[in-house]
Amino acid sequence: EDVPVLTLKLLTQWTAGLSKGGAFATLRDLVRAFESACHLDDVDDLRGKPKVAKEDTNPRFKFRIVSGLVFERLMRLCVTKMHLFFGAYLEMQDLANAAPRKINPQGSVRWKRVANVAKAYVKTVVSFIETLTDPAMVHLLLRHAERMMPYIRPFPKIARKLLKVALRVFGGGEENRVQAFLVVRRLALEMPFPFIEGCFKGLYLTYVRHCKFSNPNVAAGQAFMAQCVVELFGLDLKVAYEHAFVYIRQLAIQLRAALTSAQNKSAETHQVISSWQFVNSLKLWARVICAYPAEQQLGALVYPLVQVTLGTVQHLNAPKYYPLRLQLCNALIRVGRLADVHIPLAPHLLELLTKRDLYKTSAKAGTTPVDMPHTVKVSSVVLDTRVYQEGALDETVRALLLFFGAHCYSPAFPELIVPAVMQLKLFSKATQVARFRRQIKDLTERLERNAAFIARARATAGLTPQTDGPASALAPSGGAAKTSQAPLHNAWEQSAVMVGGDLKDLLEGRNIKVTPG
Numbered sequence: 001e002d003v004p005v006l007t008l009k010l011l012t013q014w015t016a017g018l019s020k021g022g023a024f025a026t027l028r029d030l031v032r033a034f035e036s037a038c039h040l041d042d043v044d045d046l047r048g049k050p051k052v053a054k055e056d057t058n059p060r061f062k063f064r065i066v067s068g069l070v071f072e073r074l075m076r077l078c079v080t081k082m083h084l085f086f087g088a089y090l091e092m093q094d095l096a097n098a099a100p101r102k103i104n105p106q107g108s109v110r111w112k113r114v115a116n117v118a119k120a121y122v123k124t125v126v127s128f129i130e131t132l133t134d135p136a137m138v139h140l141l142l143r144h145a146e147r148m149m150p151y152i153r154p155f156p157k158i159a160r161k162l163l164k165v166a167l168r169v170f171g172g173g174e175e176n177r178v179q180a181f182l183v184v185r186r187l188a189l190e191m192p193f194p195f196i197e198g199c200f201k202g203l204y205l206t207y208v209r210h211c212k213f214s215n216p217n218v219a220a221g222q223a224f225m226a227q228c229v230v231e232l233f234g235l236d237l238k239v240a241y242e243h244a245f246v247y248i249r250q251l252a253i254q255l256r257a258a259l260t261s262a263q264n265k266s267a268e269t270h271q272v273i274s275s276w277q278f279v280n281s282l283k284l285w286a287r288v289i290c291a292y293p294a295e296q297q298l299g300a301l302v303y304p305l306v307q308v309t310l311g312t313v314q315h316l317n318a319p320k321y322y323p324l325r326l327q328l329c330n331a332l333i334r335v336g337r338l339a340d341v342h343i344p345l346a347p348h349l350l351e352l353l354t355k356r357d358l359y360k361t362s363a364k365a366g367t368t369p370v371d372m373p374h375t376v377k378v379s380s381v382v383l384d385t386r387v388y389q390e391g392a393l394d395e396t397v398r399a400l401l402l403f404f405g406a407h408c409y410s411p412a413f414p415e416l417i418v419p420a421v422m423q424l425k426l427f428s429k430a431t432q433v434a435r436f437r438r439q440i441k442d443l444t445e446r447l448e449r450n451a452a453f454i455a456r457a458r459a460t461a462g463l464t465p466q467t468d469g470p471a472s473a474l475a476p477s478g479g480a481a482k483t484s485q486a487p488l489h490n491a492w493e494q495s496a497v498m499v500g501g502d503l504k505d506l507l508e509g510r511n512i513k514v515t516p517g
Contacts, residue, residue: 006063018085031121032062038128079144103150118151135175142179171206211280286331293339323375337406337495353427405491409475411458412465414451449487
């Protein structure tokens with residue numbers, strides 16, 4: 001028996017019938033036509049004759065598509081209206097405005113009859129996405145899969161395959177990363193527990209695999225991926241705590257291996273903890289904890305993360321690793337600020353000032369400035385150049401300003417800065433480089449002005465350095481005048497801002513809106 005040819009007239013008849021609820025046979029035929037269209041690569045020639053044995057009397061595909069216009073019209077019809085057709089047949093109301101999570105097709109008396117057809121359709125959609133290479137088509141089908149989520153929910157095996165496909169797209173190019181994340185997020189919201197655990201694990205591991213290297217060209221994409229992980233983990237903080245604990249523990253095990261490894265294995269383990277994957281993982285968990293710092297959220301993970309990060313900073317104490325250590329200290333500054341804990345970072349940041357190389361101008365000028373945020377180590381040739389020394393001191397002063405700015409409203413601020421001010425003044429006297437001396441003197445004066453401001457404020461408020469309370473106990477209210485702000489107020493505000501911004505900022509200009517689950 002010949003396979004019928006799909007025509008525009010037939011598609012028009014199906015559309016008219018299905019818009020009113022339609023017959024089951026019409027819905028089934030439309031799904032079969034879509035299956036035939038998605039498997040055009042499986043046919044012998046352009047006329048759509050299926051690859052079946054001569055003795056096979058039941059061809060695999062029920063329709064032949066011989067026109068590109070028919071193929072385009074069929075695809076457009078399915079990806080824009082198929083979820084409405086299924087809903088109309090199942091007699092569900094207000095489908096155009098209802099959120100996918102509120103649609104329950106299994107509650108319809110007709111679901112049992114249409115279940116196999118729905119399964120065949122969503123399975124074909126997912127398989128088709130897996131074979132596509134055109135970014136525009138991938139985006140279109142991913143959006144359609146998100147709309148079809150109520151009909152994917154009853155089939156966990158298909159949902160797992162969709163998750164795998166979405167994670168592959170998420171870790172691929174920039175074109176469809178946003179839509180792939182929205183599909184993963186929708187799966188985490190729609191599917192019953194413990195499916196969300198697979199979403200957490202898959203998205204985190206995809207991020208880690210994608211962060212083997214870092215440079216200014218990929219930094220924005222990596223920041224977006226990191227914030228996607230933060231957003232996803234916020235959907236279920238109890239499950240997020242369990243996963244974060246496991247992964248931070250894995251980082252701790254890797255650090256312990258580097259600290260205790262034998263001589264012949266030390267180079268390998270040393271390379272692991274100085275890799276971009278390890279560093280980006282620590283920075284990611286710092287970002288996650290900064291987003292959910294309360295004790296009833298992920299606040300209990302602050303201590304283990306700080307211990308692992310400081311252990312890494314102390315172990316990689318060679319001068320060539322200073323950019324890496326500076327990045328980790330900047331991440332911890334924000335953790336301390338948002339989790340309202342004191343992390344003793346000043347000694348690590350002030351260590352650069354003990355290097356005698358900064359006491360005089362280097363004879364080697366250097367050529368290109370070192371991009372500190374995207375560098376884990378520098379060569380010995382670069383270490384002695386004037387360009388590197390100036391860049392390193394600039395970043396150190398900026399980090400010290402953020403660190404003390406995070407505590408600029410603490411009643412103990414005048415006492416907190418005493419050791420740092422002493423070391424800064426010693427360096428200012430020792431160095432012969434006028435630029436370095438000006439930078440350090442300016443930082444010292446700003447710290448001392450803030451200390452005087454806090455001393456007056458705490459005397460007025462009746463507080464002492466021993467007073468228990470938050471680090472921002474003397475912070476002004478939202479509508480307070482500028483005269484009540486500390487000299488380091490701008491640094492205090494900047495210390496709470498994560499590098500790369502939040503998901504809303506990262507999605508700006510992409511015409512994407514993330515709605516609450």
